[in-house]
Amino acid sequence: DTAVSQTPKYLVTQMGNDKSIKCEQNLGHDTMYWYKQDSKKFLKIMFSYNNKELIINETVPNRFSPKSPDKAHLNLHINSLELGDSAVYFCASSPSGSGVWNEQFFGPGTRLTVL
């Protein structure tokens, strides 16, 4: 199936731990994104990469570090996890960073719970 996939789907961990979420898209898109959706369903962009290059970096703690090994992958590493990091994290991709009408395709989300 052509899609945006994320692993893991659920992640439960203790405060202070370091964890990673992986994202892969097989749609041939140039641009990938990470979003955070909080408990009130508010969706906010965190990062965006175009052809492996960082193009959007919102005000996110530097404990969050995205890594794009190639155009099809954008992973999110989180250091020293805090309670407030609990949320659903969505990966998305789109055909081009400059195509403003281009649809973003979303992954199924990773629900992170920090205890």
Next chain:
Amino acid sequence: AQSVTQLGSHVSVSEGALVLLRCNYSSSVPPYLFWYVQYPNQGLQLLLKYTSAATLVKGINGFEAEFKKSETSFHLTKPSAHMSDAAEYFCAVRAGTASKLTFGTGTRLQVTL
């Protein structure tokens, strides 16, 4: 700068009734507007998008939206609600060539028998 306001965090309609979800935008340049739907425990799926080609946009599942520049609105409608329409709906705006998509706070649609 760009922003989106969705009026009503929760809308409840009877099956077969009209669905109206409100979205107002703010943008310093001509906007590109989107409606996404999120079913429980799933990612977001595009319903429809406005790209300046036509002010009335038809999307999937019988939804449509009308761009009204004078009212800075992009309300989502469906003539007859179905139980399967129950979900969270997000309006989003992208201003000009900026690649950032800004989402509204979402409206939960409940459909009752």
